[in-house]
Amino acid sequence: MESNHTYQQLAAFAKAVFLKMGCTDSDAALATKVLLSADLRGIDSHGIARLVGYVRLWELGRINATPNIKIIHETPSTAVIDGDRGLGLIVAPRAMEIAMEKAKQVGTGWVSVKNSNHFGIAGYHAMMALEQEMIGIAMTNASALVAPTYAAEKLLGTNPIAVAIPAGEAAPFVADFATTTAANGKLEIAQRNNTTIPLGWAQDAAGNPTQDANILKNGGALLPLGSEKEQGSHKGYALGSIVDIFSAVLSGASFGPWAPPFPAYVPMPENMPGEGLGHFIGAMRIDAFRPAADFKSNMDLWLNRFRNATPAAGHDQVYVAGDLERAMEKERMQKGIALVDGVQNDLKALAEKMDLNFDRLFKIKME
């Protein structure tokens, strides 16, 4: 069962929760906008469904609602920032602002972040650059759910990469993907529906192929993009490694199997080599390479050529990265966002715990 809500209803609720945590009004508004961009774009696992998880980490003291985010090392084109255990939803946009400021000065800006937390969808932060006629890049490490090629251990997170590239008249290119074959959210859907998962998504505790959607609870692991060696899993493993190193080794965050877990009930790893989660954020001014008009006109040609490619048998449209999410955002902003009962109930319980009037915040039900 699902219930449908307007974006404004969910936003009012999320903002009220962040305010109760002690965020400033502007931070609560920003955290809400970043969090709900996931729901709007159809990445339901990273949106309001995670709000309860953020609150639990705040209760444990692992999230600081009023962080003193500061630059601890910098050059004209780089910085490392200490997120002071802030919400990644707040820390990452600040990192992108610094990256864009540096790009304005010297062409590009690159910010590695330590001591942060889950930052929502990578795509939000990358897309911030589009308004400034810049290419935006965002990645983050995450707690270990993924086994390297040939390994029986979980050593990497789903470590997503987002790249947003502006265009002229055409809608921009916005890639945002986990460096695994399938995101963990897809396994959760299979668990809810009591179905198996395709081969190539996960392995069991010994490293054998499996179709068991519950395998991660029994020592199994997600597989890197490519699934197995013959299909290129060493490439997905390399990509996940690069994200971990740029986000966490370069900043002084905790990396690999020591990345802090998101679920509050999972104990923190022992002997953590750094502080918190890490992100890596980049901005490149397009006119640091070519006159912006030349770039945009070539980019429009690129986008139109790919969007108008001849479809394969059984398909009627070729998409560019970000097209489906853009269509989803438009639809959900108009028609509302459906929450499954589990999420709806979690939010009701959260409202009670935080002494919020759930019915008032959700009063204009869409159905």
Add this chain to the structure above:
Amino acid sequence: MESNHTYQQLAAFAKAVFLKMGCTDSDAALATKVLLSADLRGIDSHGIARLVGYVRLWELGRINATPNIKIIHETPSTAVIDGDRGLGLIVAPRAMEIAMEKAKQVGTGWVSVKNSNHFGIAGYHAMMALEQEMIGIAMTNASALVAPTYAAEKLLGTNPIAVAIPAGEAAPFVADFATTTAANGKLEIAQRNNTTIPLGWAQDAAGNPTQDANILKNGGALLPLGSEKEQGSHKGYALGSIVDIFSAVLSGASFGPWAPPFPAYVPMPENMPGEGLGHFIGAMRIDAFRPAADFKSNMDLWLNRFRNATPAAGHDQVYVAGDLERAMEKERMQKGIALVDGVQNDLKALAEKMDLNFDRLFKIKME
């Protein structure tokens, strides 16, 4: 059948060929070193087997042996260079030198290159940064062999990405991979052996799955990393797109289906939107983020943890990106490089055409 040669023999031959093309002595030496780094590292498709192809492009006037490589646009952290139709083997190292010079000044350097040609293996250029305690990044676009997810057309090249990351005591991290499920060289091996290819590597002209190793000659296409949508091919498609845009749209090279083909017999695409092939080269000083000693000690911890991970059933070692290529390089430098008869015969014919004494250059046969 194969014949074995020392690195020095192959290098003497390749350098003699580049000199005959009119390269300066130092350019011929550099082009040789870059080209043969592929043979040493086990990427046979990109090494001396391609020498004949470079010569054919030079005969057609598409490669300029004495290019005037110049910066046409720059900021403190960026540049675009015009390769003047030079060998990519020469142009890309020059781009990396510029990137590293900028990184010395402002922390990072990013160079997009137009009007270039095939640059050998991406890993060579990325690894140049290691000696300077920098992270090196190299990518290139290439002629279209790959179909986007849901497309029946070839619109992208195999568009490789290389990332080299220095460490302290441990051997460095060196990723270098095509953004496809399998490289074209693997299909060529299957063609030679008259075997089929695994599902997931290629599709036929209509976009259906195929195991035919010859399918690219009949309108088929390679598949992006991930193979099909359910296994994440839209992620490999996005990666290949990013490489194409950074390398060619950002520089003014020709992109997508208009990238110039490597085989001289393939006609140039019509209405090319830019000049030549494009590359994208980056360098980031590690001490632009953290004190180098801190980074290196954490990076050693990272590398040792992954190399000592528990292997999956049926495997006895977990590797980090670049480990197998490093072992191959050591072995081939000692034991020599085997050439299949086809390549050996091509080189003999090339020697005759260029009036080189093949037997003298190869006189110290290893077997």
